[in-house]
Amino acid sequence: GKHFTDALTADGALQAEAAHLLIKQGDAGMAEICRNTLARLATEVRNSIGFFEGQYEGAIQRLFVSGGLSRVEMVLQTLSDELGLPCEIWDPLENCEVALPAPKRKALQQEFSSLNVACGAAFEYLRS
Known part of the structure; x- marks a missing residue:
């Protein structure tokens, strides 16, 4: 980067x-x-x-x-x-259910590509 x-x-x-x-x-x-x-x-x-x-x-x-x-x-x-x-x-949340109102869900989609580190850390935490 x-x-x-x-x-x-x-x-x-x-x-x-x-x-x-x-x-x-x-x-x-x-x-x-x-x-x-x-x-x-x-x-x-x-x-x-x-x-x-x-x-x-x-x-x-x-x-x-x-x-x-x-x-x-x-x-x-x-x-x-x-x-x-x-x-x-x-899309780190492709297979996840995200409970957000429609406008916030749409805004979140614009930021998926910047959430890779946070999502990866969360997934690793959940796996252990």
Whole structure:
């Protein structure tokens, strides 16, 4: 996350919020920076996938992505193109019943991609 943000903000020359807004608006320069940074990330992910598939003799069918920029379609599409796998936003509450009023449930859906650490910790706590 930090490496990606540093690349997008030119190591502090641009505020992170402004960089994210430019990406969401489809700015060509930011899209190019994203693609280059994601290509490097994809290489690391591809290596991890190769290791996992070799260890467990199974094939990875899709990739779940989380974090703030996972909501940007260009990010998901670039990763998918680089890896040759479908990439989806991880919904940590997909199989959970969440008792919230409709407006709050809808607002929560916008934040799922940022809740991965909290949900992972909660799931681990419940498992033990």
